[in-house]
Amino acid sequence: xxLRVVAPGGVxxxxxxxDLATLLxxxxxxxxxxxxxxxIVTITSKVVSKAEGRHRVGDRLDAIDDESVRVLARxxxxxxxxxxxxxxxxxxxxxxxxxxxxxxxxxxxxPDRSAxxxxxxVLARxxxxxxxxVTDTAGRPWRNGxxxxxxxxxxxxxxxxxxxxxxxxxNALAVTAPAVADELAGLSExxxxxxxxxxxxxxxxxxxLVLARGDHGSGAGALVREDGADMFGLxxxxxxxxxxxxxxxxxxxxPAASGDMHIAARDTFGAAELTEHGSINVAVTGxxxxxxxxxxxxxxxxxxxxxxxxxxxTFQPPTP
Amino acid sequence: xxLRVVAPGGVxxxxxxxDLATLLxxxxxxxxxxxxxxxIVTITSKVVSKAEGRHRVGDRLDAIDDESVRVLARxxxxxxxxxxxxxxxxxxxxxxxxxxxxxxxxxxxxPDRSAxxxxxxVLARxxxxxxxxVTDTAGRPWRNGxxxxxxxxxxxxxxxxxxxxxxxxxNALAVTAPAVADELAGLSExxxxxxxxxxxxxxxxxxxLVLARGDHGSGAGALVREDGADMFGLxxxxxxxxxxxxxxxxxxxxPAASGDMHIAARDTFGAAELTEHGSINVAVTGxxxxxxxxxxxxxxxxxxxxxxxxxxxTFQPPTP
Numbered sequence: 001x002x003l004r005v006v007a008p009g010g011v012x013x014x015x016x017x018x019d020l021a022t023l024l025x026x027x028x029x030x031x032x033x034x035x036x037x038x039x040i041v042t043i044t045s046k047v048v049s050k051a052e053g054r055h056r057v058g059d060r061l062d063a064i065d066d067e068s069v070r071v072l073a074r075x076x077x078x079x080x081x082x083x084x085x086x087x088x089x090x091x092x093x094x095x096x097x098x099x100x101x102x103x104x105x106x107x108x109x110x111p112d113r114s115a116x117x118x119x120x121x122v123l124a125r126x127x128x129x130x131x132x133x134v135t136d137t138a139g140r141p142w143r144n145g146x147x148x149x150x151x152x153x154x155x156x157x158x159x160x161x162x163x164x165x166x167x168x169x170x171n172a173l174a175v176t177a178p179a180v181a182d183e184l185a186g187l188s189e190x191x192x193x194x195x196x197x198x199x200x201x202x203x204x205x206x207x208x209l210v211l212a213r214g215d216h217g218s219g220a221g222a223l224v225r226e227d228g229a230d231m232f233g234l235x236x237x238x239x240x241x242x243x244x245x246x247x248x249x250x251x252x253x254x255p256a257a258s259g260d261m262h263i264a265a266r267d268t269f270g271a272a273e274l275t276e277h278g279s280i281n282v283a284v285t286g287x288x289x290x291x292x293x294x295x296x297x298x299x300x301x302x303x304x305x306x307x308x309x310x311x312x313x314t315f316q317p318p319t320p
Numbered sequence: 321x322x323l324r325v326v327a328p329g330g331v332x333x334x335x336x337x338x339d340l341a342t343l344l345x346x347x348x349x350x351x352x353x354x355x356x357x358x359x360i361v362t363i364t365s366k367v368v369s370k371a372e373g374r375h376r377v378g379d380r381l382d383a384i385d386d387e388s389v390r391v392l393a394r395x396x397x398x399x400x401x402x403x404x405x406x407x408x409x410x411x412x413x414x415x416x417x418x419x420x421x422x423x424x425x426x427x428x429x430x431p432d433r434s435a436x437x438x439x440x441x442v443l444a445r446x447x448x449x450x451x452x453x454v455t456d457t458a459g460r461p462w463r464n465g466x467x468x469x470x471x472x473x474x475x476x477x478x479x480x481x482x483x484x485x486x487x488x489x490x491n492a493l494a495v496t497a498p499a500v501a502d503e504l505a506g507l508s509e510x511x512x513x514x515x516x517x518x519x520x521x522x523x524x525x526x527x528x529l530v531l532a533r534g535d536h537g538s539g540a541g542a543l544v545r546e547d548g549a550d551m552f553g554l555x556x557x558x559x560x561x562x563x564x565x566x567x568x569x570x571x572x573x574x575p576a577a578s579g580d581m582h583i584a585a586r587d588t589f590g591a592a593e594l595t596e597h598g599s600i601n602v603a604v605t606g607x608x609x610x611x612x613x614x615x616x617x618x619x620x621x622x623x624x625x626x627x628x629x630x631x632x633x634t635f636q637p638p639t640p
Contacts, residue, residue: 002511230462232556
């Protein structure tokens, strides 16, 4: 088996209103790349956003809020959020590289739809049935660096399902489901690089993943795990704050603790973003508050010191 | 720019003591694939483990424990752990597909070293300088399906660093570091598939990533984020349990809560793995215990009901 990916060069600056299919076909023609039935075309989200006029100026933090459905974790200037599209990304995927200084670029409004439009245009103009992916770059937990992932898809199997399939030893491959669209996105990054100018790639050799004409498939949404179904749906610190703030202490006959608990959570959580500004104090109004303050201190890795009279706890970031 | 990947067929069953370089070269020769200076060879961890005799029989859970340095999250039968190698994986990457039923297969002892051996053998026998990757399949948070990642590397840039590089608009690409070795691993999966028989691929077109002869580079360890430096270092539930169990309540003048807290954490945590067995009870011995029990209930999404006399709380999994 073999695969080949080609990234045509010579694609100039993409501007609002540009037709991506026209740019794609011109770039392929200029480089002698023929689109065939079963070819897979990848397009960076950046040029999709540019063509769709998703530039913004103004407060980038407001834009992140607008694009987000919730915050998973925040440390210092970094926010990891779940976006409208179900993507979990730093800064909601909002980008300020390869755009005019002072501007930033939102992700496409509906990248599956953007992919469908290009697929249908290629079919209409060249009579060939291709699959189309819209790609973006994302970090991930536990591993350094970023990989490209699929955020939009048309006419493509994005997840291969081997449930019920057995290997040559007869063992069921029950939980194996290669996220082929993400692997194809990574492949496109290898071919096009990060310095701009090659927003398209054409991949051949996995014609089996391209669906029949007119069948646009699941889109990239099939790669998004349902919110709430993930073991890592909150950062380690945020999980503790959320649990403390949202649990209903009154149920257990300790109503006085509830308000204090909220305050402790809010203050300590806020303070985590102000590590360099030194310590904060939390008033101890009862044993539950004291205990919860200790829980938060642990979650944040802060040192906690009780005042001699036991009425106040001082939290301090660890000395580096 | 273009890349090509070829997965030679005809590789038979790999057994303990087999020489991987011999198998690789024979498979390439049989399929007419020439290794060149700058080619990148990928090898699945499965055949590395088989050649190195990493089969085990016995208690799979004991083996997972042995391979793990810590548990990040656990739900039902699934444990996400950090392994000796710094990989965060379900079941420590221990595999029971494509092996004889009743056996399982540990990850290679030192996959960077395994990659170096193959690289040096290819150089010695064919006089060509290739990069070598050992790949494995891993799930990831937030997205469905698995992708292949690099767990061992020799003679290869695994992470491209663009710090200090500017794009054509003059914006710094400060945090961009494509994890190219993981993208290459994904590419190898696309070419070889999941049903066995094609453990090797040969990738051409990214000769720039292959280091000079004798320079084996960082290995795949450069892709592993340092433990403790991740916002998602514990599952959302486990973060709460850990914070409750490890914080020192005695510091705040509530020594009686400490022991109860440990019990609540242990019992509730344990119970989360026994959802199908119904409810558990926690004795309420003071306001701190009651509050903490409420926090745990929230973290696990359990319903909590206080007894009429307030001395006991019953936790129940949510009715489906």
